[in-house]
Amino acid sequence: MIMKKTKSERRVKALGWKDGTVAEFLGLTPEESALIEIKLALSRKLRERRQQRMTQAQLAKKLQSSQSRIAKAETGDGSVSIELLVRAMLATGATPKEIGRTIAENG
Amino acid sequence: MIMKKTKSERRVKALGWKDGTVAEFLGLTPEESALIEIKLALSRKLRERRQQRMTQAQLAKKLQSSQSRIAKAETGDGSVSIELLVRAMLATGATPKEIGRTIAENG
DNA sequence: CGACTATATGTCATATGCGACATCCAGCCA
DNA sequence: TGGCTGGATGTCGCATATGACATATAGTCG
Numbered sequence: 001m002i003m004k005k006t007k008s009e010r011r012v013k014a015l016g017w018k019d020g021t022v023a024e025f026l027g028l029t030p031e032e033s034a035l036i037e038i039k040l041a042l043s044r045k046l047r048e049r050r051q052q053r054m055t056q057a058q059l060a061k062k063l064q065s066s067q068s069r070i071a072k073a074e075t076g077d078g079s080v081s082i083e084l085l086v087r088a089m090l091a092t093g094a095t096p097k098e099i100g101r102t103i104a105e106n107g
Numbered sequence: 108m109i110m111k112k113t114k115s116e117r118r119v120k121a122l123g124w125k126d127g128t129v130a131e132f133l134g135l136t137p138e139e140s141a142l143i144e145i146k147l148a149l150s151r152k153l154r155e156r157r158q159q160r161m162t163q164a165q166l167a168k169k170l171q172s173s174q175s176r177i178a179k180a181e182t183g184d185g186s187v188s189i190e191l192l193v194r195a196m197l198a199t200g201a202t203p204k205e206i207g208r209t210i211a212e213n214g
Numbered sequence: 215c216g217a218c219t220a221t222a223t224g225t226c227a228t229a230t231g232c233g234a235c236a237t238c239c240a241g242c243c244a
Numbered sequence: 245t246g247g248c249t250g251g252a253t254g255t256c257g258c259a260t261a262t263g264a265c266a267t268a269t270a271g272t273c274g
Contacts (some may be wrong), residue, residue, distance in 0.1 A: 011261060012181050038193065038203050055220060066263050071222050080156040081231095082190045086145065090138040096214025104207025162250060163233050178252050188231060 011089040034107070040076050041106035042085040049092040062091045064092075141214070147183050149192040149206070154171035154181040156199040168200045 028036075050059050056070040063070075065084070073080045074090055089099050109209055137145075155191045157166050163177040170177075172191070196206050 002173070020266085031194070034197050034203050035194060038266095041203075057220080060263090066265085068219075068223075068265080069263065071220095075222070076148075077223090079256080079261060081188065081239095082193055083231095085186050087138070087142060087191055090141050096141055097211045098143070098208045100209070100211025100214055102207070104204045104211060107203030107207055108247090118220095164250075171233085174234085174251075175235080175253075176231095176233065178250095182252070185268095186231065191231080 008009055011079050018052060033090070037105050038107040039080075039082060039085065042082065042089065043076045043080075044106070045094075045098075045102045046085060046088050046092065047093060049089065053092060060087065063088060145210050146187075146189060146192065148182055148209050149189065149196065150183045150187075150207040151213070152201075152205075153192060153195050153199065154161040156196065156201060157181070160199060166195065166198060170195060 041096050042077065050056070050070070056074070057067045059065075060067045065088075070088065070106070073085055086099060089102075157163070157177070163181070164174045166172075167174045167177050172195075176187070176191065179196065180192055193206060196209075
């Protein structure tokens, strides 16, 4: 996440915010929820695509990143930006169409 | 953009990279091109949606951002992340579905 | 058992995206 | 003309996402 380090961000971080169907269940705004859902959808799809093709270390190298960041990306760590998720998806060979669908259908 | 401050990023920045159908025409990798196209698709859609509903200053307030960042987001300034573009889209009332479609169809 | 591989997790210095602010430009209208 | 509004652009200090690294965990194979 970016910005102000909002209340709800801290709420979410406290919970780990790694879960599957994330939470409105503490007072997240719809926008905050939606953003998290989008990230999680990308995380899940990234893992799926990456596992079919290469190891985390190999993807990291393609991205000029590191294995640990890929692991964090795939586990839905809050420190990972949408930007990195999208770059990683592209590095697995995903097209904008696939990325868009991932967000539209599972976001 | 993030990461290493690649060669091609500098190439793109030198060109302003604001253009409509962005460029493979200098040696951008397909991934770099795709990322830029995604950002530009979001920029264009953001402007379209925002103009129908409010001023840049009003959207900025909703986002706890500033008018200048919104202007940069809409003009495709390279300093704006996908994260902010997505947050801004959400703040205009866009759903993940609409955001996904924007990327899938125009990315 | 140990060796090796894949992944997860935590920390850190640094790069970079951020909001804020100051201008500047263009259009509009009195 | 001048004032007002919406938007664009440049800069700056600060917050944070980053890659790198160390280490832990778990699985596999000998």
